[in-house]
Amino acid sequence: MLSVRDLHSYYGKSHIVQGVDLDIGAGEIVSLLGRNGAGKTTTLKSLVGLVSGSEGRVELDGRRIDGNRTCAIARQGVVLVPEHRGIFAELTVEENLAIAERRGSGRTRSAVYDLFPRLAERRCNRGDAISGGEQQMLAIGRAVLCSPKVLLLDEPTEGLAPVIVDELIRIVRGLAQEGIAVLVVEQNIRFCEAVASRHYILSQGKIVFEGTSDEFGRASDARETYLALGSPGKSAGDAQTIRQGINQ
């Protein structure tokens, strides 16, 4: 679905992303982990053409999309939900969704309201008059209206209460079941372990680990070195707790 080869990005003279390769298949959820400043956000922004100094090969279903304008990339199906969520504060919830809706795409506002019933209750509220969790749902709902093939989520759980994180896990899995490929950048390892089947670790602009959830669970060295986490058993246990929470 999405294939990235030798991606380099620069901000002025700073070489932020240094030759990243990524692959995400349809319906697959993949996490991109790393410390602050590792280049995770820059990688996502480069994929949608928001970093002017970036080069490399980005293909969607075998067709090159690098070099296209951001709005064209979004219309081709690679949609970014940024860390700050990008809700238009002066527009209502309804209007935030309406501007992303496209006729004939098969994705409608009412389907988004079915997915996020809380947004339906808030539809007349301004974008800055809803909670952080609702803003995140609005941001994802708005991205879904763009009929994405690939969804790029930047720190979706940041600042959210655990119960909302559980709901996000359910939603992200549901989107993947519809065939949407999801690349999630996160500091929250538990969230990644709960949703993603493969993981990449980025350090100083380079991919230093790539593997399945099992491999990631066993790679305590990589986790220690690049993510500086506690014992793997502890976070695996936390992920287990989240899974149980969802099943209940």
Place this chain on the structure above:
Amino acid sequence: MSSAFIPLLLDSLASAALIFFAAVGLTLVFSVLKVLNVAHGSLYSIGGYLAASLSLFVASRGLNPYFSFVALLLSAALVAAVLGPLLEATLIRWVCGKSEAVQILATFGLFLILEDLQRIIFGVQSYYEDTPMRLMGTTTLGGVVYLNYQLVLIGVALAVIFGLRFLIRHTRLGRLMAAVVADREMAQSIGINTDRIFLLAFSLGVFLAALGGALSTPTSGIAPGLGADTMVLAFAVAAIGGLGQIEGAALASLIVGVARVTAVYVAPEFDAVAPYAAMLVVLLVRPYGLLGTMKIRKV
């Protein structure tokens, strides 16, 4: 006193209406594109020249004089359809996002080019073609004769104010403009073609300026220098109203209109200074203008 008051009010409103057409486009373009277009006044005068030329053509061919109304609207639409996309896709897009100094210098260059082009195309003589004004006749109220055309100018200005409010608050284009103004990258990320929104907003600004110029020709005629005069007045209005506010532009146009016309009635030698005296007073009290925020809409 009261016998002089109503004509003064009506003249002020008619004057404010024409100033508003020039200023509202400037303010719209600034709020959406964040570009201060110094050449905006030239678009007003080009609209005026084209309208006068078309009206004279209608008269010279002995066509139905009511075609001169069509000529006014058609010339504004023509200027917007041709110069809007042409200027936006070239110079304006290039200065977008650059520093204010670059924007002002580049659009000032454009102003000089447009002024000379007008001299080459339309000559340096003044045009006066008042068929639309004569066709509309007059109304006598309390022994004072009013031009119906002035009432129409006020009506069209009100229609533009409410039309723009409706456009911005209740249409898809208005929401798209608000999104692009608030966060351009985010708007692009959800597939909004920001270049198209900029083009539409700029062309709409050009249309409003050209419409103002076209509507002004039957009352005051047109001569070289109108572009510069209009530009300076539009900037005074923008400063008084607060850049980026349509309601602010309307209110400020009213203040400038009243100041000018009162000066003409009371002390004609201060006619040219009055708008800037008003601007000075407002800015002393409210340095960011009357409604000085950078928002084009509030829900």
